[in-house]
Amino acid sequence: xxxxxxxxxxxxxxERASRGWAQAVIINSGNANACNGKQGLQDAFSxxxxxxxxxxxxxEYALVxxxxxxxxxxxxxxxxxxxxxAAAALNKDGSGAAAEAIMTTDTEPKEAAxxxxxxxxxxxxxxxxxxxxxxxxxxxTMLCFLTTDAGIAPGCLKDILRYAVDRSFNxxxxxxxxxxxxxxxxxxxxxxxxxxxxxxxxxxxxxxxxLTRVCTHLAKSLARDGEGATKMLEVQVINAPTEAGAxxxxxxxxxxxxxxxxxxxxxxNWGRILCAAGYSGAEFDPGQVDIFLxxxxxxxxxxSLSFSENEALETLAASTAQIxxxxxxxxxxxxxxxxxLTYDYVRIxxxxxx
Amino acid sequence: xxxxxxxxxxxxxxERASRGWAQAVIINSGNANACNGKQGLQDAFSxxxxxxxxxxxxxEYALVxxxxxxxxxxxxxxxxxxxxxAAAALNKDGSGAAAEAIMTTDTEPKEAAxxxxxxxxxxxxxxxxxxxxxxxxxxxTMLCFLTTDAGIAPGCLKDILRYAVDRSFNxxxxxxxxxxxxxxxxxxxxxxxxxxxxxxxxxxxxxxxxLTRVCTHLAKSLARDGEGATKMLEVQVINAPTEAGAxxxxxxxxxxxxxxxxxxxxxxNWGRILCAAGYSGAEFDPGQVDIFLxxxxxxxxxxSLSFSENEALETLAASTAQIxxxxxxxxxxxxxxxxxLTYDYVRIxxxxxx
Numbered sequence: 001x002x003x004x005x006x007x008x009x010x011x012x013x014x015e016r017a018s019r020g021w022a023q024a025v026i027i028n029s030g031n032a033n034a035c036n037g038k039q040g041l042q043d044a045f046s047x048x049x050x051x052x053x054x055x056x057x058x059x060e061y062a063l064v065x066x067x068x069x070x071x072x073x074x075x076x077x078x079x080x081x082x083x084x085x086a087a088a089a090l091n092k093d094g095s096g097a098a099a100e101a102i103m104t105t106d107t108e109p110k111e112a113a114x115x116x117x118x119x120x121x122x123x124x125x126x127x128x129x130x131x132x133x134x135x136x137x138x139x140x141t142m143l144c145f146l147t148t149d150a151g152i153a154p155g156c157l158k159d160i161l162r163y164a165v166d167r168s169f170n171x172x173x174x175x176x177x178x179x180x181x182x183x184x185x186x187x188x189x190x191x192x193x194x195x196x197x198x199x200x201x202x203x204x205x206x207x208x209x210x211l212t213r214v215c216t217h218l219a220k221s222l223a224r225d226g227e228g229a230t231k232m233l234e235v236q237v238i239n240a241p242t243e244a245g246a247x248x249x250x251x252x253x254x255x256x257x258x259x260x261x262x263x264x265x266x267x268x269n270w271g272r273i274l275c276a277a278g279y280s281g282a283e284f285d286p287g288q289v290d291i292f293l294x295x296x297x298x299x300x301x302x303x304s305l306s307f308s309e310n311e312a313l314e315t316l317a318a319s320t321a322q323i324x325x326x327x328x329x330x331x332x333x334x335x336x337x338x339x340x341l342t343y344d345y346v347r348i349x350x351x352x353x354x
Numbered sequence: 355x356x357x358x359x360x361x362x363x364x365x366x367x368x369e370r371a372s373r374g375w376a377q378a379v380i381i382n383s384g385n386a387n388a389c390n391g392k393q394g395l396q397d398a399f400s401x402x403x404x405x406x407x408x409x410x411x412x413x414e415y416a417l418v419x420x421x422x423x424x425x426x427x428x429x430x431x432x433x434x435x436x437x438x439x440a441a442a443a444l445n446k447d448g449s450g451a452a453a454e455a456i457m458t459t460d461t462e463p464k465e466a467a468x469x470x471x472x473x474x475x476x477x478x479x480x481x482x483x484x485x486x487x488x489x490x491x492x493x494x495t496m497l498c499f500l501t502t503d504a505g506i507a508p509g510c511l512k513d514i515l516r517y518a519v520d521r522s523f524n525x526x527x528x529x530x531x532x533x534x535x536x537x538x539x540x541x542x543x544x545x546x547x548x549x550x551x552x553x554x555x556x557x558x559x560x561x562x563x564x565l566t567r568v569c570t571h572l573a574k575s576l577a578r579d580g581e582g583a584t585k586m587l588e589v590q591v592i593n594a595p596t597e598a599g600a601x602x603x604x605x606x607x608x609x610x611x612x613x614x615x616x617x618x619x620x621x622x623n624w625g626r627i628l629c630a631a632g633y634s635g636a637e638f639d640p641g642q643v644d645i646f647l648x649x650x651x652x653x654x655x656x657x658s659l660s661f662s663e664n665e666a667l668e669t670l671a672a673s674t675a676q677i678x679x680x681x682x683x684x685x686x687x688x689x690x691x692x693x694x695l696t697y698d699y700v701r702i703x704x705x706x707x708x
Contacts, residue, residue, distance in 0.1 A: 005632030005640040005656075035625065037641070037657050070625035071658035257611070258703055265704030271389065271424035278359035286359040287391070302359075303391050304425035343697050349612055350619030 007034035008044040009064040010183060016048075016060055020154025022187055023061040025145055026051040026083060029102050029130070030068040031075065043074040050080055054087035065143055065183050067104055067130065099128035102143060105348065106130050107225055112217040114210050118203055121194030123150045125211055129218040144169065144184040144218060150207060151190030152197045160208045161186045168215035171247065171336040172223045173255040186211075223337035228344030231263055234337055235323045237277070241330035245282035252280030253323060254338035263321045264340035268312035270298040273323060284327040292324040357536075361388035362398040363418040364537060370402075370414055374508030376541055377415040379499055380405040380440070382433060383456050383484070384422040397428040404434055408441035419497055419537050421458055421484065453482035456497060459702070460484050461579055466571040468564050472557055475548030477504045479565055483572040498523065498538040498572060504561060505544030506551045514562045515540045522569035525601065525690040526577045527609040540565075577691035582698030585617055588691055589677045591631070595684035599636035606634030607677060608692035617675045618694035622666035624652040627677060638681040646678040 006014075016022065026047050033040050044064045052062040066074075089097075099109035113126040131142030152160070165184055190196060197203050224232040235254045240246035253259055256276035262269035270291045278286060291299040294315035298307050321340075360368075370376065380401050387394050402416040409416070420428075443451075453463035467480040485496030506514070519538055544550060551557050578586040589608045594600035607613055610630035616623035624645045632640060645653040648669035652661050675694070 003629065003632040004636075004638065005628055035628065035640070035653070035656055035658065037655075070629075071653070257699075261700055261703035264700065267704065274359055274389065275357065275424075278357040282358075284358065286389070299389075299425070301391075302389055304389065341700060343700050345611075346615055346618065346695060346697050346700060349615035350621065 005034065007032050007066060007070075008036060008040035009033055009047070009066045011041065012044045012048060013063040013065060013183065013185070016063055017185065019060065020158075021061060022063050022185075023057045024051055024055050025063045025065060025185060025187075026086070027065045027098075027102050027143065027145070028067070028074075028079060028082070029104050031066060031072060032068045032070050033066040033074050035071040036073060039073060043076055043079075046076065047074075047079060047083065050083045051087065054084060055090075063185060065145075065185075067102065067143055095126065095128060099130075102128070102130045104130065105227060108221075110218050110221040110225070112214045112221075114214055116206070116210050118150065118192075118194045118206060121150075121192045123192050123194060123207070123210075124148060125150070125214050127214050127218055129222060131222050142169065142183075142222060144215075146184070146186040146211070146214065148186070148188045148211075149190065149192035150188055150197065151192070151194060152188045152207070156197050156199065156204060157186060157188055160204070160211055163208055164212040164215040167212055168219035169222075171251060171254075171334070172219045173251060173336065173338045184215075220337050223339050226339035226345075227348050228342040228346070229339035230342055230344075231318075231340045232320045232337065233260065233263055233323070233339055234320060234335060235325070236333065236335045237282075237325045237327065238333045239330055240327045240332045240334070241283055243332040243334065245284070245330075246327075246332045246334035247336070248280040249277040249282035249284070249325065249327070250334045250336035252276045252282075253325065254336040257341055259323075260338065260341035263316070264342050266313055266316040268293050268296075268298055268307070268309065268316065270304075273325065274299065274302065277325060282327075284329055288328045290326040290328065292322075292326075294318060294322050359388065361386050361420060361424075362390060362394035363387055363401070363420045365395065366398045366402060367417040367419065367537065367539070370417055371539065373414065374512075375415060376417050376539075377411045378405055378409050379417045379419060379539060379541075380437060381419040381452075381456050381497065381499070382421070382428075382436070383458050385420060385426060385428050386422045386424050387420040387428050389425040390427060393427060397430055397433075400430065401433060401437065404437045405441065408438060409444075417539060419499075419539075421456065421497055449480065449482060453484075456482070456484045458484065459581060462575075464572050464575040464579070466568045466575075468568055470560070470564050472504065472546075472548045472560060475504075475546045477546050477548060477561070477564075478502060479504070479561075479568050481568050481572055483576060485576050496523065496536050496576060498569075500538070500540040500565070500568065502540070502542045502565075503544065503546035504542055504548060504551065505546070506542045506561070510551050510553065510558060511540060511542055514558070514565055517562055518566040518569040521566055521688075522573040523576075525605060525608075525688070526573045527605060527690065527692045538569075574691050577693055580693030580699075581702050582696040582700070583693030584696055584698075585672075585694045586674045586691065587614065587617055587677070587693055588674060588689060589679070590687065590689045591636075591679045591681065592687045593684055594681045594686045594688070595637055597686040597688065599638070599684075600681075600686045600688035601690070602634040603631040603636040603638070603679065603681070604688045604690035606630045606636075607679065608690040611695055613677075614692065614695035617670070618696050620667055620670035622647050622650075622652055622661070622663065622670065624658075627679065628653065628656065631679060636681075638683055642682045644680040644682065646676075646680075648672060648676050 048062040052059040110129040125148040127146035129144040237246040237250040287302040406413040406416040464483045479502040481500035483498035591600040591604040612626045641656040
């Protein structure tokens, strides 16, 4: 997270992960352990300590993540026995159970994996994630945990992960509220036996591409499962003068309340799309822009195009709304994902605690 | 507006207003004259031309504003006769009728005025505004027109207006979507007979304070009338290390979908407030922050404080929710206004065109 308010487990994990080495992640849902002062830090430390003791690894190799209610003390009398139970249940097929265990208001678990060859070795990247908005009183707590058996130097791994996250998790928006607990972790153990990736190379780019695929799949699962969502929103900006501009515009459109409500209402309201791109900070000439909704062109060179409202209505009934914005002034592209804004979003978030 | 997509009347008015002199503003609602290409510019020009001709003033002194649907040609065959009717109906008591005429989805007209003495002369500042969200298919079109009989040099007037707008209209948020037509205009004619204000002085600051009062009153009216709103939201950030930080934090909290839904649900969900301040970009120490909801302290030094949920529920039933955030790390304050996010907001914006 970039939030100034950081939960205790995040502070602990940021420090430990910065060293580049880890062997275990202990995760709880139900309590975010945020805004708990010194006791929160002590509890996060104890969770890591207990996990390390049970797994017989150095304490610095145990990372900690939490998701749930803010500002309530951690129920350590339940957490510590839970860690023992989880440690005893560790097995190679447990990832599905873990992906379910970390869900909060998610309606389904999120998992993804790819296999590919790298210099003759069979490499796997797997991951799981949770999140569907700012859930429980105040946590978004998008969490994602990735593992791979590829061998990669910590510095390379960090660069590769940043690249993949920028193009996946950093391109989704549910409600433009970022949380105090967001976290993406990637652990690599080198057990696949391929040559270690230590610098930018053909292998580096190939691995990065595969990691981005896994992250994008998980990110789209999060967007599709956004709180109250009935439709996923995919916004592609093409032919922008810069990559940063393409990403700004795509994210602004995917995050606009007015675009999101229009998509919920299955309304081909292209003016809201152009307007959101306009305030995104991206540079473009509004008089050049073409807009397509699920393949139907609705605007040409920034002006209205007569299109069949019936045809538009029909295509907008699909579970994914694809918005394509062609800025026609460069060669950079970006894609962002989001979801519609619905009565259920309001209901879930207005009445969660009461 | 700072939107890259600017409506034709805005382009015309920006150019004319930059010269510092104007005598009339012609305003239409129902059609925003945005995304209409060259024809849109021609139509805006014709509107100003016709108003200037009827009022016998130089064409450069006629400003033009529009609000309504985007991407549809202006019905000039209705507009031109309308300008003649409006010009014939001009009178000293017509401001109320004008304030009503520019409404779109507003539920009530917005007007404000103050009178005060300046060097023995009786000065009046009056204003009207419209807006309650991004209305009609895609326009927010917050419009505001201010007049005064004080005498002020154009340069001074511009600085004073910027100051007042930064603390009023730039501190309100309905749905974080900015429009293609936003405009605030201030005309001064010097008829009150006071000495002209030409530089920063006691009179300059006194006038500025009064203008800010008028603008703040209008801005709050806009926030209270936000689309679907049941409550106004007033967010005060105090004791911030910088003014910019105070304003960033106040606006982020007032604009957060999660804060807005919690206020709709009358839920004393202070973690969402701290979280939004945390991602605002403002610098502060989360461990220092106190938070009050309608006078009830709900967080102390960044931690939960036990408070009566019943008492909180009762106070949140009021039509204004006041959030006070004490950062306790400086001496700068700022206030932002917004409204709750409700089922009606979703309904209005999902089904407007269909």
